[in-house]
């Protein structure tokens with residue numbers, strides 16, 4: 001697929017797919033991963049990545065695709081950010097098998113709390129043994145279902161969640177990013193951070209004409225939503241933003257008031 005590198009060639013791991021922005025050369029991306037990311041990646045995260053790279057399509061209703069998981073370099077960056085912030089309470093929208101969730105859980109203190117939302121519990125359950133092995137499963141409150149109604153419930157029925165989270169990570173359906181933003185911006189505390197993954201969307205954000213768009217349909221399908229979302233964030237007075245060109249693009253929003 002566009003924006004992925006196949007066969008990173010890391011010793012002891014199968015050939016994998018990682019998601020990176022097409023603007024970054026494959027050689028440079030591999031250099032970063034092999035030199036600075038993999039040697040420091042906790043063993044349990046490596047194991048979860050290995051599981052996710054395995055083709056489990058014979059299992060009904062579960063399709064595995066490692067490019068879905070958040071990139072290891074991005075999670076290395078976010079893990080450091082979480083520790084710098086002394087984050088304790090986080091929210092994640094889009095769990096899959098839990099690579100970003102496990103990296104987050106490992107970065108929070110023992111009494112850290114994460115509400116994690118995904119439409120698919122089966123994928124989360126495949127990754128769950130790695131949370132148990134790492135002794136961090138108790139931090140995760142998994143909620144299965146479509147994220148929008150769950151967020152609405154958290155905002156209304158469970159009012160305590162207004163301004164409650166230190167950090168929110170959004171990595172689910174891109175066409176809803178704007179809807180997610182207008183909810184989670186109320187749920188993160190003032191000074192807290194929201195991270196939106198894939199905001200460079202495989203580099204498609206800079207493909208101007210159809211002729212310059214050698215992207216598969218699932219990329220093109222959400223390209224306009226990502227463009228609209230990026231422009232919206234750039235003008236949103238509620239947050240300070242930082243668009244980081246790591247992996248497939250990560251936009252950090254710090255709530256201002």
Ligand SMILES: C[S@@+](CC[C@H](N)C(=O)[O-])C[C@H]1O[C@@H](n2cnc3c(N)ncnc32)[C@H](O)[C@@H]1O
Pocket residue numbers: 068069070093094095096097098099100101117118119120123145146147148171172173
């Ligand atoms: C890119 S994957 C998340 C990857 C994850 N952050 C990781 O590091 O492995 C996107 C996830 O969003 C979930 N998802 C898609 N639409 C959703 C929705 N409307 N509500 C909740 N989850 C959704 C999918 O089931 C999928 O697991």
